[in-house]
Every structure is written in structure tokens, then in C-alpha cells.
Amino acid sequence: MSATLPPLAGKLGGLRSSAIRDLLKLTARPEVIGLAGGLPDAELMPRERLAVAADNALRGTGCLQYTESPGWAPLRAVLADRESVRLGRAVDVAEVFVTHGSQQALSLLAEVLLEPGALVVVEDPAYVGALQVFRAAGARIVAVPLDGAGMRVDVLKDLLARGERPALVHTVSNFHNPGGVTQSPARRRELAELAAAHGFWVIEDDPYGELWFDRPAPEPVATYSPNVIRLSSASKIISPTLRVGWMVAPDPVCRAVELLKQGADLCGSALTQQIATELLADETWLTSHVDSVRHAYGERAKTLVHELRTRFGDRVRCTDATGGMFVWVDFTDGTDTELLLPGALAAGVAYVPGSAFAVDGDYRHSMRLCFTTSDAATLTAAVDRLARAAGE
Ligand code: PMP
Numbered sequence: 001m002s003a004t005l006p007p008l009a010g011k012l013g014g015l016r017s018s019a020i021r022d023l024l025k026l027t028a029r030p031e032v033i034g035l036a037g038g039l040p041d042a043e044l045m046p047r048e049r050l051a052v053a054a055d056n057a058l059r060g061t062g063c064l065q066y067t068e069s070p071g072w073a074p075l076r077a078v079l080a081d082r083e084s085v086r087l088g089r090a091v092d093v094a095e096v097f098v099t100h101g102s103q104q105a106l107s108l109l110a111e112v113l114l115e116p117g118a119l120v121v122v123e124d125p126a127y128v129g130a131l132q133v134f135r136a137a138g139a140r141i142v143a144v145p146l147d148g149a150g151m152r153v154d155v156l157k158d159l160l161a162r163g164e165r166p167a168l169v170h171t172v173s174n175f176h177n178p179g180g181v182t183q184s185p186a187r188r189r190e191l192a193e194l195a196a197a198h199g200f201w202v203i204e205d206d207p208y209g210e211l212w213f214d215r216p217a218p219e220p221v222a223t224y225s226p227n228v229i230r231l232s233s234a235s236k237i238i239s240p241t242l243r244v245g246w247m248v249a250p251d252p253v254c255r256a257v258e259l260l261k262q263g264a265d266l267c268g269s270a271l272t273q274q275i276a277t278e279l280l281a282d283e284t285w286l287t288s289h290v291d292s293v294r295h296a297y298g299e300r301a302k303t304l305v306h307e308l309r310t311r312f313g314d315r316v317r318c319t320d321a322t323g324g325m326f327v328w329v330d331f332t333d334g335t336d337t338e339l340l341l342p343g344a345l346a347a348g349v350a351y352v353p354g355s356a357f358a359v360d361g362d363y364r365h366s367m368r369l370c371f372t373t374s375d376a377a378t379l380t381a382a383v384d385r386l387a388r389a390a391g392e
Contacts, residue, residue: 011116011138033382035369036350038177038325042373044293045239049285050275057274067270069261070254071098071246075277082280083230083248086209087223097254099261100268102207102233102245103129106170108264109229109247110137112256113201118167121159123151125328125357125366127177130170130205142166143359146176148319150183153190160198168201174217175208175324178357178368182322185218192224200227207233207245208324210290213298217323226250234276236325237290242272294323300371300379301327307383311392325372328354331365335390338364349385 057063070076076096083091099105106129114120116138122130124143134141142164144155151171159166171191173183183191195202204221209232222230233245249257261267279286301321308318308329318329331337337353344351354363371379 011136031348032345033349033374033378033385035371035374035379035382036352037373038352038368038370040236040240040325040372041293041296042239044296046279046289049279049289050239053275053278054271056278057271063271063274065270067267067273069258069267071096071268072270072273072277075244075273075280076246078277078281079246083232087220087230087248091248092251094251095248095254097247097249097257097261098268098273099245099247100243100265101235101240102205102231102247103133104261104264105231105245105247105257106130106133106203106205107136108257108260109203109249109253110134110139111260112253113168114139115167119164121156121166121169122359123171123176123179124359124361125178125354125363125368126359127170127172127205128357130203131359134170139168141359143361145361146179146181148181150176150181150187151191153187153194156191156194160194165198166200168203169195170203170205171221172205173209173221174206175211175322175326176328177208177324178326178328178352178354180319180321180324180326180328180368182217183221188218188221189224192221192228195227196225202228204228204230206231207236210237211294211297211325212323213294213301214322222248229253234280237286237293238276238279242276243268244272244276297323297325297372300374300376303376304369304371304379304383307380311383311387312390315390321371325370327369327371329367329369330354331367331390334365336364337367340390344386344389347385347389349382349389351386 075098076093079096080091080093110133114137118139120134120139121142121144124145145152175182209217220230222228229247229249231247234242304327305318305321308316315333316329316331318327321327338355341353351367351369354366
């Protein structure tokens with residue numbers, strides 16, 4: 001019997017799978033050096049410490065039960081302490097809400113903060129996971145470009161001067177995915193002031209802030225205005241498998257998110273939240289663990305940038321990689337990174353062309369490289385393959 005299925009929601013019309021991601025999936029072969037993925041290095045994740053914490057949690061039965069929707073209370077208390085240090089003020093536990101990775105915070109916040117058709121400002125190039133969420137929410141998306149000091153707040157100002165009224169501005173303030181850049185302190189302050197003056201929300205999406213190499217990231221945008229909701233995550237400092245992210249948001253936002261969280265999944269996992277609590281509360285251990293991840297990533301980033309500059313010279317401009325997981329490369333000689341991709345894959349190296357992250361700009365001459373999962377020798381080989389594919 002042939003059946004015609006009922007339609008899907010019209011608001012999903014704008015959602016599409018990325019053609020480039022599909023291509024990369026098809027060509028993921030073991031001999032290809034993967035600089036495309038965007039994953040933290042599992043070899044650096046604290047397996048033994050996680051096993052001890054899991055064992056401790058499993059000595060009781062609480063970890064087997066449903067937990068509170070806003071998160072296990074002791075975890076929220078630990079996070080409130082950590083965020084108090086980060087934000088330079090006493091963060092109340094009521095302002096802290098634990099989500100299934102920070103990705104779920106984006107999705108719940110879109111439901112809480114956006115009417116259909118609301119204007120959302122994103123950065124260009126953009127974090128694709130945020131674009132997916134805002135498109136699914138039926139938002140009207142306007143992009144503001146990035147430069148070396150993060151979001152071009154002057155372009156946002158022009159938008160506001162033209163009478164545009166965003167409900168929400170999304171920014172990845174530290175070690176941008178995919179752009180690699182960090183927003184300057186002056187722009188952070190200016191963005192927060194605009195949010196307060198024009199009455200819009202800012203989501204400061206900060207999963208990479210702890211992964212600085214030489215010096216800590218500047219003060220969060222959220223330091224400057226209560227309109228800024230700050231998202232962070234255990235994914236990059238411990239492991240994404242915990243699916244522990246959190247937001248710091250005013251109490252009414254947290255209460256609205258709680259109602260939606262109940263509808264979405266009732267609550268997070270008590271087991272992984274208990275494990276995360278033990279690790280995040282163990283300050284001495286955590287500092288030394290995150291230090292070792294920073295050190296490894298910092299060395300890899302330096303190798304990658306050095307090799308790119310040595311092999312390509314003036315043909316490329318790349319970000320300095322002062323933290324996080326990504327280097328953004330612009331070809332100054334007109335190389336088209338979409339056209340280059342099949343040849344690069346054949347030569348044994350994968351990257352993501354800039355166009356995969358484009359909102360308004362086309363970024364056909366750019367690429368995102370992720371340095372986290374390759375050692376120095378592998379990164380050197382990767383750049384060699386890339387240079388050969390790009391016809392040195
Ligand atoms: N925001 C940004 C900018 C990211 O790059 C990611 C992970 N790729 C996330 C949010 C989501 O991370 P998680 O859900 O693992 O916390």
C-alpha cells in the first residue's frame with residue numbers, strides 16, 4: 001500500500017543538511033588526515049579520573065534516579081562558584097541551569113526568547129549549530145561579519161540605526177568556531193551596552209574560553225550587562241559524552257527554560273551530572289588537567305600555523321590560534337576551497353571549506369582547520385598534502 005505521509009512543519013523549510021558535510025562523511029577514510037572534524041582529542045580526556053568518579057557515584061542510588069530539571073543541586077552549586085569567579089560577582093544558584101550540552105541551551109533559549117519571525121543576529125562565518133537552532137525556530141537571520149577582534153559591532157550599530165530590532169544576538173566571544181578569533185574587551189563592552197540600550201538579549205556562547213594558550217580570555221561579555229546569557233560546557237575541558245552544559249541567566253529566563261526542559265527531556269542524566277560535579281569541584285585536579293590540554297592544543301596550533309606560513313607564505317592569511325580548537329585560513333590568491341576539496345581528499349587531508357559556515361559572505365577562499373586530534377608530525381604531513389593539492 002502506498003501512503004502519502006502528512007507534511008512536516010513549514011517552519012522547517014529553511015533547514016538543510018550541508019552538502020559539504022555530506023561529502024566529508026562519504027570520504028572519511030583512515031588514511032585521510034582529518035582537520036575537518038572539530039572534535040576534542042579523546043586521548044587527552046581523563047578516563048581514569050572519570051572511572052573513579054563514576055564508581056563513586058554508583059556507590060549510591062541517587063545517580064540512577066531522575067534528577068531536578070534545572071540540574072542536580074550540588075552541580076549547580078559548584079557551577080555557581082566557578083561562574084562567580086569568571087563573572088566577578090556572586091552568581092546565585094537560581095541563575096544556573098544545567099542543560100544537555102550547551103547545544104540544548106541554545107535550543108531551549110530559542111524557544112523561550114523568540115517569536116516566529118523574530119530577528120536574530122549571528123556572526124558571519126557562523127557556528128552552524130546555532131544557525132540550525134535559529135532556523136528551526138523560524139527566526140529571520142541577519143549576519144554581522146567577524147574580523148580579527150571578533151564581531152564587527154560597528155556593523156551591528158548600523159543595523160540598529162537603520163531601525164532593525166533584533167530579539168537576540170548570538171556571539172562566540174572566545175576562540176571562535178569557526179573563525180578562530182576572540183572578541184576584544186572594548187567590543188564586549190560595546191555589545192553589552194547596545195543590548196542594554198536597545199533591549200535585546202545576547203547569548204554569549206563560550207565552550208572554548210578555558211582553552212587559552214598563552215593568556216586567559218578577556219572578561220566575559222556577560223560581565224557588562226544582565227541582558228547577556230552566558231553558556232558554557234564541560235565538553236571541551238572534560239568530555240562531550242557527559243552532555244553537561246550550563247547557562248547563567250536571569251531567574252525568569254531559567255524558570256521559563258525549566259518548563260521547556262520538562263517537555264523536552266524531563267531532566268538530564270543524574271549519573272553524568274554527579275560525575276561532572278566531582279571533577280569540576282576538584283579544583284587542583286581540574287587545573288592541572290585543563291593545563292595539560294591547553295599545553296597540547298597550544299603546541300599543535302603553533303605547529304599548524306607555522307607549517308601553513310612556511311609552506312604557503314603570502315598565499316594564505318591565518319588566525320594566530322591563541323586558544324580553542326580552530327585555525328581559519330584565507331587564501332589571498334583566489335584558491336577556491338570548495339573546488340580544492342576533492343583534490344585535498346585524494347591527497348589525504350580533509351578540511352571544511354569556509355562556505356559551510358557562510359551566512360552572507362561566501363568564504364569560497366577560506367577554510368577551517370581543526371588541530372586538536374593530530375600530533376605535530378601529522379599536522380606537518382597534513383600541510384604538506386594540502387600544499388601539494390593546492391599546487392605549490
Ligand atoms: N557552541 C559552540 C560555538 C560550539 O562550537 C559547540 C560544539 N561544537 C557547542 C556550542 C555545543 O557544545 P556542547 O553541546 O557539547 O556543549
